[in-house]
Amino acid sequence: MIKRFVRGMDERLGASSFARQALNKVFPDHWSFMIGEIALYAFVILVLTGVFLSLFFEGSTGEVVYEGSYEPLQGVEVSRAYNSVMELSYDVRAGLVMRQIHHWAALLFIAAMVVHLCRIFFTGAFRKPREINWIIGVTLLLLGIFNGFTGYSLPDDLLSGTGLRIAHSIALSVPLVGTWTAFLVFGGEFPAEDIIGRLLVVHIMIVPAAIGGLIAAHLAILWRQKHTDFPGPGRTETNVVGSKLWPTYAAKSVSLFLAVFAVTALLGGLVQINPVWLYGPFRPEQVSSPAQPDWYMGWVEGALRLMPAWELRAFGFEIPNPFYPAVLLPGITFLLLYAWPFLEARFTKDLEPHHLLDRARDQPARTALGAATLTFYTVLFFAASNDLIAKLLEVRVETVTTIYRILVLGLPPVVGYVVFRLMKGLLASGAERFTQMPLSAVLHPRR
Amino acid sequence: MTEPNEIEAAGTERNQQKAAVRWIAIGFSVSAFASLALAVVYFLGGQPQLEGTLLAIALGGIAVGLGLWASELLPKGPFVEGRKTLHDAPVDRHEAEAAFEGDPEPVERRSFLLKMLGAAVAALGVAALFPIRSLGVRPGRELYKTHWTPGARAVTRAGTPLTVNDLDVGGLLTVFPEGHVDAADSQTIVIRLDEGEYEDPPGREGWAPQGFVGYSKICTHAGCPVGLYQQETRELFCPCHQSVFKVLEGAEPTAGPATRPLPQLPLGFDDDGYLVATGDFTEPVGPGFWDRDHD
Structure with missing residues (x-):
């Protein structure tokens, strides 16, 4: 059976030697190499559930009276988009589960990409020859965040409508081209009728196609360059140690896919997410409070909240306040991410190819910088809930905001310094693990 | 054994x-x-x-x-696979360069032709960009004006006009210009203040008859509806990014990221006793943009 299949393929495609090489290809076994795969599989789940959802969703802001089975909204005028999401959630069998799996998978997709990025960063896996895949990876993260935002904006509910309102304002804030950009993207002054239909095309066609293409390129380059590997006995710059693709690695990987799918299915079935019926349909003069976006937008939201009431005004022109936290900061963030492999190569004057990974301690400066950067964005993320924290602690929001402003600037250097000393000490002591490191190694790293 | x-x-x-x-x-x-x-x-x-x-x-x-x-x-290994250097031999590289160059003896004035080709492709690119213009209307004056006109009645979303008796002191309502209850840019928050505690800011005398003061409901920071009102402190609060506006002082921002006060709508009562606007806002409502001051 196998014999006939292989002969048939070989006689037509001459594929035997490629198949032998491919099936025998060796993949390292370290668990941290699975994180990127989790992102990949989350994307597959997104496509599978997304296709189902797209068969029911209506990308239109035309008004219609809701007559579905959710009683509190019966008789209310809602948009067709909102109406179709309500129908999906209450009147289409398996619709709610599909919607919730889709949303959970989106959160997981971006989370897995961020953790994967951290793994690549802290182990130096971005170094030559892997800069191209780093750039593709950063682009995938950017597209993932963007498509997450377009996705949760589609239902045209009160929360997401407010998010679009803020997006319109952020577009407006860009100097010179802002008003034109906002009017062209939305089709006019907010709330323009075209935006939901446009977001739909972007969300289900343009961006997924780009993500799919880039993932293919990411994997093809990975295949060609082979995996990096942690240093260890028998592992060198000129070999890869681990499991063969067939059958062990393939079975493991399929198992991981099903496990990721199982987790998102469990979440989708049991943990409610984005209950648009509680938010109600979008009305431009209404707003839900508190209003928090999906987690991956939290850092931008936090930056918007922490930004002091400053803006540049000169010669009768202005650069409005939202520009700095919501355009400049994300711009610089992704610019630095893109540039990092080249910046580091320049600082360290290291232009050699590397296939063996660093451990975090091997590069104290890089590790400290990474930790400080993560601290900065984590503080911004938590600052997006300053109103909730104020309510919880029964203090004024302004007090919480002030504390966060101090933390966002003060904490990263502290964390960076502490991590730097710890890494130096760990390196100097030669201890294998943190817990085996003598305290003196941290306090007096030079001895 | x-x-x-x-x-x-x-x-x-x-x-x-x-x-x-x-x-x-x-x-x-x-x-x-x-x-x-x-x-x-x-x-x-x-x-x-x-x-x-x-x-x-x-x-x-x-x-x-x-x-x-x-x-x-399944077989556990560990298996070892060799890793060849990624780059090919120098001779391959030279041959690739030569193949890319194409003709061994360049055509005369090749660089001139290449420049012309570049110019043509660039022009085509610019022409291909123009359909983007079809995506939306020209911003024009849209951002500078709302649907409020002198004499326009202030109505609720349901379309009901308001008399002085429809709002108690301390109460507030969201109103629109009559016939434009869907006009998002015209949403206005009307608060009835105690006439004794409110004083018109300079230049806005008579804008708040019988304590009815009207402010644009669109936050000057990022455009959210300024939906929360704290009666004890006479403060409007934006739930999106926590900007606070002092109602008694021309809706000046006192906290949060907003840099400008909420524009005030001049109000009056018409002959039938209904609340009306006596004009449009005197500055653009909502979030800032590059040439906001160039009305």
């Missing part, structure tokens, strides 16, 4: 394999049962929590089975 402990080891391995086979089979059968149960639940009309849980079990059962199969029964 085999040592006794080797025999023992082989025995344990066999037992382990037996156990693994048992667990893998259990995983697959649990999965199959969950799938059947899922079909039944679906057939009976569906139930989200059950659907999610059963789907998770159906997927998880195979995941566990395959995972055990891979870790317990």
